[in-house]
Amino acid sequence: MNYRQLAKIFTSSNISKVAAGDLELVQRITSEFPSLKAAQTLHDIFEESYKLLCKHYPNEYVVKNIIANNILLGTHSLNTASMLSELRIGSSKADCVIINGHSTCYEIKTKFDSLKRLPEQLLSYTSSFDKTYVVTHETHLAKLLEIHESMPKFGILILNERKQLSRKIEAPLNTNFDTDLMFHTLRKEEYTEIAKLIIGYIPSCSPTDLFSQCKEIFCNANNADANEYFKKVLKRYRKNDHNFVSRLPRSMKNLGISYNIHTKEKDSILFYLSRLNNLNKEMCNVLPIHEGQTV
Structure with missing residues (x-):
């Protein structure tokens, strides 16, 4: 099965298409994955697709979504914390940063990623945030421990087989900021x-x-x-849209946080998630009632 193709339904470009009523990619991918054919709503499609990705293709989106659900929404709250995605620091972009009482950077290195640029990235992150973690797969652990030995300024979180974050090394609190x-x-x-x-x-x-x-x-x-x-x-x-994120299913929390989605697009996405009960082509051109009809 082409799980890399399946991951495309969670991309920013496809979410914009969904908001515009274009479900062509969702329909095509659904037809290629037998386990998705029984889904009755777009909500179900995203939830089931995410489960497949967690099991077979835990890419960066999956890891960010786990951080959003387990740390931002699980440990903290959108009332008191914000999660920033792709925050530029020097010549690097921090995958995600959660700001509560502390600022904590989470740099993601999935099993599909290289660690080549990591030391350079860590120099920037550990000089800019209270704490920095590298969130990674077990396959990178030995190399990460080598990097940590020469630069003990960051912590390590391992994404385990149950798709939970296990703390291998606690991140020290930074006091020297650039x-x-x-x-x-x-x-x-x-x-x-x-x-x-x-x-x-x-x-x-x-x-x-x-x-x-x-x-x-x-x-x-x-x-x-x-x-x-x-x-x-x-x-x-750069606070998150609490109302929008809270109404999204667990599989879509990260896209509600990380993507630049306009208000009308948010309304349309929520409309299709809550109202769509089939994926036939006629639905692709149907606008939400608040845009397409006058009540």
Whole structure:
């Protein structure tokens, strides 16, 4: 069975198609997997497909979804924590970062991934977050322990056969932050907010000078204070859509967190998940009632 093909139904591009009523990919894949043919709703299709991926093809989406369900929603709460996906730090992108009281980076290395860039990535992450974990498969453990011996600044989580995260090494708490590196992660509204928090106002100057002045303000702050400001603005400006995520099935929590989905698309996705009772082609062109009809 082509499980890599099955994984495509969880991609951002396909979710956009689903929101537009285009179920062609879902229909085609469903026809190729006998165990999916009995599903009566789109909700069931995603849930059953996810179970197959967990068992046969635990790719990055699966691992992120496990982190979303087991840590963000299981240990924390969307009321008090935010999960950021593909957060740029220097020349790298952190797979996911959960900000609660602490900022915790989770760098995912599935059994399909290489560890070639990992030491370079870890240098950035362990300088920017309170804690950093590498989430990996058992096959990478020996090599990871070698890396850890020379760089004991991160923890290790193993995804076991039951698709649970087992802590192999606890991540130490970082106290030495690279504020220059952290600043370049911030967007304009975030770094100006930090400047206002520190000096009481936003500097009045040209856009080019504003960047430089805000950077100077941030980097001159106490190391621990800069970290707190960093977490505060990221949590505020990049918070998750609690209402949308809570209404998605477990298999789709990560896409509700990680993908940039517009409000109308969210409404359409929820409509199809809750209303669709067959996957015939006529349904592909049916708009949700809130868009297609006037009540």
